[in-house]
Amino acid sequence: QVQLVESGGGLVQPGGSLRLSCAVSGLALDDGAIGWFRQAPGKEREGVSCIEKHAGTTAYTAAVKGRFSISRDKAKNTVYLQMNSLKPEDTGVYYCAAPAEFCTWYKWAWGSWGQGTQVTVSS
Numbered sequence: 001q002v003q004l005v006e007s008g009g010g011l012v013q014p015g016g017s018l019r020l021s022c023a024v025s026g027l028a029l030d031d032g033a034i035g036w037f038r039q040a041p042g043k044e045r046e047g048v049s050c051i052e053k054h055a056g057t058t059a060y061t062a063a064v065k066g067r068f069s070i071s072r073d074k075a076k077n078t079v080y081l082q083m084n085s086l087k088p089e090d091t092g093v094y095y096c097a098a099p100a101e102f103c104t105w106y107k108w109a110w111g112s113w114g115q116g117t118q119v120t121v122s123s
Contacts, residue, residue: 020117
């Protein structure tokens with residue numbers, strides 16, 4: 001059974017940075033893609049970033065490209081999302097998802113979800 005635990009959220013001023021972590025159990029990072037999604041109040045959950053199994057190829061939604069960076073530590077079985085130059089529109093609950101056969105923004109393709117971590121960008 002795949003379990004995902006997110007951490008690292010918080011309150012940050014515009015222009016600031018946060019690093020989110022997703023601790024994965026029940027799945028080796030080489031065995032499935034890992035994704036980050038977010039959900040703002042009153043909006044649909046949307047894909048943010050993803051890292052493929054094996055090669056570790058990464059993907060980003062246009063709104064965060066150049067500001068966010070996804071990475072993984074296989075020894076710790078953990079995936080990270082480094083978020084820089086944060087904007088108020090980045091506010092939301094950030095969820096980790098796994099596994100998927102490949103990176104996709106289709107939510108139905110992901111087998112398990114974490115409980116989420118709140119990110120608030122405000123002055």
